Amino acid sequence: MSGSWPLSKRRNALLERGAIFSRVRAFFQEKGYLEVETPFRIPAPAPEANIDAIACAGWFLQTSPELCMKRMLAAGYRRIFQICRCWREGERGVRHLSEFTMLEWYRAGVDYLFLMEETEALVCAVAARPRIRYRGLDIDLATPFERITVAEAFRLYAGSTVTEALDAGLFDELMVERIEPRLGVVRPTFIYDYPPCCAALSRLKRGDATVAERFELYIGGLEIANAFSELTDAAEQRSRFEAAAAERAALGKPPYPVAEKFLAALAGMPESAGIALGLDRLVMVLLDAESIDEVVAFTTEEL
Amino acid sequence: MYTAADLRKGLKIAIDNEPYIITAFDFAKPGKGQALYRTKLKNMITGSTLDRTYRSGETFEPANLEDRKMQYLYKEDDHYCFMDNDTFEQIHINEAAMGDAKNYLIDNLPVDVLIFREKAIGVDVPNFVNLRVTQTDPWVKGDTSGSDSKPATLETGYVLRVPPFIEEGELITIDTRTGEYSTRVKG
Numbered sequence: 001m002s003g004s005w006p007l008s009k010r011r012n013a014l015l016e017r018g019a020i021f022s023r024v025r026a027f028f029q030e031k032g033y034l035e036v037e038t039p040f041r042i043p044a045p046a047p048e049a050n051i052d053a054i055a056c057a058g059w060f061l062q063t064s065p066e067l068c069m070k071r072m073l074a075a076g077y078r079r080i081f082q083i084c085r086c087w088r089e090g091e092r093g094v095r096h097l098s099e100f101t102m103l104e105w106y107r108a109g110v111d112y113l114f115l116m117e118e119t120e121a122l123v124c125a126v127a128a129r130p131r132i133r134y135r136g137l138d139i140d141l142a143t144p145f146e147r148i149t150v151a152e153a154f155r156l157y158a159g160s161t162v163t164e165a166l167d168a169g170l171f172d173e174l175m176v177e178r179i180e181p182r183l184g185v186v187r188p189t190f191i192y193d194y195p196p197c198c199a200a201l202s203r204l205k206r207g208d209a210t211v212a213e214r215f216e217l218y219i220g221g222l223e224i225a226n227a228f229s230e231l232t233d234a235a236e237q238r239s240r241f242e243a244a245a246a247e248r249a250a251l252g253k254p255p256y257p258v259a260e261k262f263l264a265a266l267a268g269m270p271e272s273a274g275i276a277l278g279l280d281r282l283v284m285v286l287l288d289a290e291s292i293d294e295v296v297a298f299t300t301e302e303l
Numbered sequence: 304m305y306t307a308a309d310l311r312k313g314l315k316i317a318i319d320n321e322p323y324i325i326t327a328f329d330f331a332k333p334g335k336g337q338a339l340y341r342t343k344l345k346n347m348i349t350g351s352t353l354d355r356t357y358r359s360g361e362t363f364e365p366a367n368l369e370d371r372k373m374q375y376l377y378k379e380d381d382h383y384c385f386m387d388n389d390t391f392e393q394i395h396i397n398e399a400a401m402g403d404a405k406n407y408l409i410d411n412l413p414v415d416v417l418i419f420r421e422k423a424i425g426v427d428v429p430n431f432v433n434l435r436v437t438q439t440d441p442w443v444k445g446d447t448s449g450s451d452s453k454p455a456t457l458e459t460g461y462v463l464r465v466p467p468f469i470e471e472g473e474l475i476t477i478d479t480r481t482g483e484y485s486t487r488v489k490g
Binding site: 005008009010011012048049050051090091092093094095096171172173175176177180198199200216223226251 | 308328329330331332333334335336337338339341356359360451452466484486
């Protein structure tokens with residue numbers, strides 16, 4: 001009895017988690033999305049400078065189901081969603097588990113602005129109440145959620161321009177220390193239009209190539225989701241992969257094989273938008289949990 | 304030598320040749336950005352604090368501390384008294400330098416007293432310590448309110464949350480690294 005206390009202590013949270021997952025699935029089924037499954041163990045993850053895959057029997061555990069799901073988009077599956085485990089080496093803290101649960105969905109024929117509205121609808125449907133209390137904040141879920149560009153957020157909260165922050169090598173520090181704590185505290189916030197260097201798989205903005213069509217959703221200062229208008233230019237994607245691979249090499253990180261089948265499929269991919277949402281994080285916000293440990297049955301350390 | 308990935312609450316590192324202890328730790332990674340290791344550090348000599356954010360790849364030297372095996376004797380005013388197990392020498396450490404360790408001090412508890420330049424500046428207690436519950440409300444059998452923990456006061460005065468089935472007078476094990484209940488001591 002005493003040995004299983006962490007598990008029994010989490011009973012209420014796990015019951016709520018299960019109910020939240022059911023509401024997520026119901027939301028997508030009602031909107032005509034197909035629930036799909038793609039392999040967890042893959043030969044060639046997308047190269048990203050700051051995301052490290054865990055090697056597994058010669059291949060890798062996925063850091064996201066993105067590449068396989070985009071191959072499905074290219075093959076004509078126009079609305080798909082997946083709830084799956086992802087793994088990222090070395091990520092552990094009160095908001096991170098190295099193995100965590102991702103919700104990703106992709107939709108053909110729309111862009112990131114459409115996805116903002118669909119994400120609003122999902123959060124409201126899953127929360128099933130007009131306001132939530134999280135870490136002492138009283139957060140209003142009335143739509144539309146707040147929208148702020150990355151440039152505006154840096155100007156307002158960090159007192160700098162994005163270019164200055166990037167040139168000084170302080171983009172991430174300012175984001176974590178000055179900007180994130182201000183996002184999603186009154187209402188959930190979409191922060192959007194990232195510099196192209198921070199958006200390896202996203203399309204550049206129509207009419208303003210200085211930014212990429214990427215957004216993130218924050219609730220109570222917590223990063224919940226990341227979305228793109230998807231890049232569908234295979235040549236451009238290949239050169240971005242090469243740049244990311246070079247960056248990884250410069251950091252002394254192991255190379256990945258090139259995802260050739262994904263690049264080949266990209267030529268046939270329709271205009272689309274996709275989003276990755278950390279489901280453990282959404283559960284944290286809805287349950288007012290201080291640590292991600294409170295909303296999972298087992299942490300790595302408890303195995 | 305430590306890397307950024309080793310940083311955690313309670314780790315002691317050297318900065319400018321002085322010993323610091325990490326009193327708060329946070330792993331952050333803004334979307335698609337790099338990992339940042341945010342720390343609050345306390346200078347173990349002066350007690351002054353500072354906030355530092357580190358990146359992957361940074362390395363750290365352990366704090367250059369000597370530790371002496373001692374046992375806890377008693378508290379007097381705002382000082383805690385310890386005795387060296389070999390030499391029987393007694394030393395005093397003031398309350399401010401004790402940190403969370405003071406929550407776990409029971410008579411004769413073996414500790415490592417940390418010495419820097421011949422001055423005692425803190426103590427390390429064992430990872431697990433058994434302490435007796437001196438006050439907690441009784442568990443109502445069949446309680447289905449869903450309450451999954453309750454507060455309990457230990458013999459040191461430390462208050463923490465324990466499972467509902469723990470009763471007054473029981474001996475429980477505390478994980479001193481987290482300050483949380485670990486298990487019930489049988490018998």
